[in-house]
Amino acid sequence: xxxxxxxxxxxxxxxxxxxxxxxxxxxxxxxxxxxxxxxxxxxxxxxxxxxxxxxxxxxxxxxxxxxxxxxxxxxxxxxxxxxxxxxxxxxxxxxxxxxxxxxxxxxxxxxxxxxxxxxxxxxxxxxxxxxxxxxxxxxxxxxxxxxxxxxxxxxxxxxxxxxxxxxxxxxxxxxxxxxxxxxxxxxxxxxxxxxxxxxxxxxxxxxxxxxxxxxxxxxxxxxxxxxxxxxxxxxxxxxxxxxxxxxxxxxxxxxxxxxxxxxxxxxxxxxxxxxxxxxxxxxxxxxxxxxxxxxxxxxxxxxxxxxxxxxxxxxxxxxxxxxxxxxxxxxxxxxxxxxxxxxxxxxxxxxxxxxxxxxxxxxxxxxxxxxxxxxxxxxxxxxxxxxxxxxxxxxxxxxxxxxxxxxxxxxxxxxxxxxxxxxxxxxxxxxxxxxxxxxxxxxxxxxxxxxxxxxxxxxxxxxxxxxxxxxxxxxxxxxxxxxxxxxxxxxxxxxxxxxxxxxxxxxxxxxxxxxxxxxxxxxxxxxxx
Numbered sequence: 001x002x003x004x005x006x007x008x009x010x011x012x013x014x015x016x017x018x019x020x021x022x023x024x025x026x027x028x029x030x031x032x033x034x035x036x037x038x039x040x041x042x043x044x045x046x047x048x049x050x051x052x053x054x055x056x057x058x059x060x061x062x063x064x065x066x067x068x069x070x071x072x073x074x075x076x077x078x079x080x081x082x083x084x085x086x087x088x089x090x091x092x093x094x095x096x097x098x099x100x101x102x103x104x105x106x107x108x109x110x111x112x113x114x115x116x117x118x119x120x121x122x123x124x125x126x127x128x129x130x131x132x133x134x135x136x137x138x139x140x141x142x143x144x145x146x147x148x149x150x151x152x153x154x155x156x157x158x159x160x161x162x163x164x165x166x167x168x169x170x171x172x173x174x175x176x177x178x179x180x181x182x183x184x185x186x187x188x189x190x191x192x193x194x195x196x197x198x199x200x201x202x203x204x205x206x207x208x209x210x211x212x213x214x215x216x217x218x219x220x221x222x223x224x225x226x227x228x229x230x231x232x233x234x235x236x237x238x239x240x241x242x243x244x245x246x247x248x249x250x251x252x253x254x255x256x257x258x259x260x261x262x263x264x265x266x267x268x269x270x271x272x273x274x275x276x277x278x279x280x281x282x283x284x285x286x287x288x289x290x291x292x293x294x295x296x297x298x299x300x301x302x303x304x305x306x307x308x309x310x311x312x313x314x315x316x317x318x319x320x321x322x323x324x325x326x327x328x329x330x331x332x333x334x335x336x337x338x339x340x341x342x343x344x345x346x347x348x349x350x351x352x353x354x355x356x357x358x359x360x361x362x363x364x365x366x367x368x369x370x371x372x373x374x375x376x377x378x379x380x381x382x383x384x385x386x387x388x389x390x391x392x393x394x395x396x397x398x399x400x401x402x403x404x405x406x407x408x409x410x411x412x413x414x415x416x417x418x419x420x421x422x423x424x425x426x427x428x429x430x431x432x433x434x435x436x437x438x439x440x441x442x443x444x445x446x447x448x449x450x451x452x453x454x455x456x457x458x459x460x461x462x463x464x465x466x467x468x469x470x471x472x473x474x475x476x477x478x479x480x481x482x483x484x485x486x487x488x489x490x491x492x493x494x495x496x497x498x499x500x501x502x503x504x505x506x507x508x509x510x511x512x513x514x515x516x517x518x519x520x521x522x523x524x525x526x527x528x529x
Contacts, residue, residue: 058098074116084201096168100484114141140170140247163383176441180431188238196245199514236508239438260380269308301358347458393454395482397442492527
């Protein structure tokens with residue numbers, strides 16, 4: 001205990017840390033209670049006198065809305081009714097699992113929850129051009145977790161996925177959510193066909209020009225559904241942020257079930273920087289083509305020697321041994337994440353002892369090291385227990401030749417924020433994604449490095465710090481921003497400069513959004529209306 005107190009005293013920079021150290025010295029067993037009581041008093045003093053609870057919140061609670069109506073859709077007809085019963089100009093927005101941290105889903109008009117639209121659907125091979133050997137069809141409200149299980153039951157798997165499985169598929173697709181792997185696209189790149197409800201209640205099937213559906217057979221079977229085999233329509237609706245109708249169902253390209261082996265190795269930013277600058281003739285870092293999946297996690301803050309601790313994550317297809325999966329991720333992390341309210345205690349501690357954040361971040365990253373963790377694909381791709389901690393984030397999309405500039409811009413902002421008492425309480429993650437065709441996908445037209453900066457929910461002024469990261473990276477590079485991980489920084493001018501096909505996207509949206517239902521505060525703020 002004395003050693004801990006001495007270390008804290010050496011690093012203490014303000015009276016609050018000194019006060020917390022006194023609590024720890026006077027009553028070690030009651031330290032956690034003292035921290036929570038202090039934070040509760042501070043929050044109560046800053047809170048408004050009257051708080052009206054909203055009807056809907058996202059998972060972190062940083063976005064909330066009290067719409068004029070909140071209904072649960074369980075069928076295609078429910079979606080049709082939602083728009084036909086709305087007056088012209090009334091907003092109608094669908095919400096899934098609430099995993100977007102931006103204001104993308106908010107609508108003061110009508111909000112529709114889609115969790116009840118979670119069924120696997122018949123492929124209807126009779127209306128397709130050829131037998132569907134690598135397709136899976138389902139309703140858009142299904143979560144990635146439920147979709148993984150349904151695919152596994154059929155001996156199939158997603159080609160790729162992100163590190164969490166709580167999102168609804170339609171929400172993940174509509175924001176171009178992704179995994180990591182420079183030859184693997186984001187979710188819009190896996191979609192082959194989708195059905196949606198337009199602003200006048202009409203139903204449409206949208207596919208690329210060489211789509212999977214046979215027009216004559218489909219017209220005979222579904223005379224009231226309009227088929228659009230049109231590249232412009234398809235590149236619009238697969239990443240439309242809810243602006244191009246209400247998604248009912250999707251045909252997704254999948255693959256036979258497979259297993260992965262994961263390795264997480266400790267390294268440094270200097271070593272990773274050198275590898276990212278060693279590129280092939282196409283400008284792709286050679287490291288990224290040596291494995292199916294590559295990720296890099298970075299501590300935002302340097303070690304005493306000036307370098308940043310890093311974890312290199314690689315994953316490759318393998319076969320499960322006869323006894324099943326081998327290896328494991330850190331059990332302590334899983335146990336701590338499962339304790340109710342643990343993030344509140346953790347965040348309160350970090351807010352009080354912010355000087356310890358760099359060292360604690362490195363230790364947390366070291367706990368994620370593993371060797372030869374083997375399991376079915378969706379278990380390995382899912383980060384697991386850390387997802388249970390409440391956090392929010394920013395994610396920017398960079399071309400390969402601007403990765404180093406973007407990372408070091410973030411490092412500089414983290415250092416500047418530190419001087420002002422603003423701290424990031426989670427690692428930076430670099431993931432790599434194949435080019436996308438969807439007009440407003442952050443990965444459109446170029447191999448992309450996605451840089452995600454998360455912070456624990458409740459971190460003092462964390463939203464402000466991430467907003468500073470976002471603005472600085474946009475100004476220093478040709479970055480785009482993940483639509484669901486954006487910090488109220490994007491302007492209409494930013495969006496216009498980021499997306500050369502914005503006019504084509506708007507044209508299709510105008511044809512679908514009859515009655516002007518699918519707009520909201522987000523679309524007005526970023527200039528998508």
